[in-house]
Amino acid sequence: MAARAEGLTKAYGSGETRVVALDAVSVSVPHGEFVAIMGPSGSGKSTLMHCLAGLDTATGGQIWIGDNEITRLKDKKLTQLRRDRIGFIFQAFNLLPTLTALENITLPMDIAGRKADQAWVDKVIDTVGLAGRLKHRPTELSGGQQQRVACARALASRPDIIFADEPTGNLDSRAGAEILAFLRSSVDDLGQTIVMVTHDPVAASYADRVLFLADGRIVDELLEPSADSVLDRMRKFDGAGRRS
Ligand SMILES: Nc1ncnc2c1ncn2[C@@H]1O[C@H](COP(=O)(O)OP(=O)(O)OP(=O)(O)O)[C@@H](O)[C@H]1O
Secondary structure, three states: OOEEEEEEEEEEOOHHHOEEEEEEEEEEEOOOOEEEEEOOOOOOHHHHHHHHOOOOOOOEEEEEEOOEEHHHOOHHHHHHHHHHHEEEEOOOOOOOOOOOHHHHHHHHHHHHOOOOOHHHHHHHHHHHOOHHHOOOOHHHOOHHHHHHHHHHHHHHOOOOEEEEEOOOOOOOHHHHHHHHHHHHHHHHOOOOOEEEEOOOHHHHOOOOEEEEEEOOEEEEEEEOOOHHHHHHHHHOOOOOOOOO
């Protein structure tokens, strides 16, 4: 498994203001799978992703990235594991404005003092179609191109797993489709493992499996989803809080 959680519970606050964001969630993500996490607003999607990625601490239960139980790791080791084994793609791209596209792509490895595998980085750059844009700074790139840089950055260090938080949320549908096709091909052609939070049934349809959360629990899953089958499943929720 690339990532796994057993009985993962996350509560915020205490006493009367206590909110149980995740209620004994168990989930496994095999290597080479593309999983989408969906559910109404407040159902715990971001919390689940942040806990799995070691960005937030669990209140109870266990989490593994590969063979490492991250719920046992101290801060320093956890930071190291996140840096070396996990890639992130955010809705807001999060590129450094003063660096070129290429410098942004290799930055995590430069910070870690790791030498890039040049052949791999070239292949990633080729796959995301950025070869002609490497010397540009983020402000000189379109939103879709900036997100492609972010995807290449996430892939460049060959992480065990990539967590993507609404990666197409800031893009128009054409640029979004390009990013999703790219994520799909990084799973099919490069063997990547991806967990993606999304509100969009079309985005979810690119995944191998969709997990549905409601009130901090996994309530359903769909294999080989289509946008229509995802939409059908979403209609079964009462609609409360669902983004329109
Ligand atoms: N830092 C926090 N302090 C207190 N409560 C929090 C905190 N973060 C999240 N919550 C609560 O935990 C629950 C789950 O939140 P979470 O952000 O994971 O939901 P989500 O499904 O990602 O929502 P959305 O689709 O709106 O982004 C919500 O009830 C939320 O109010």
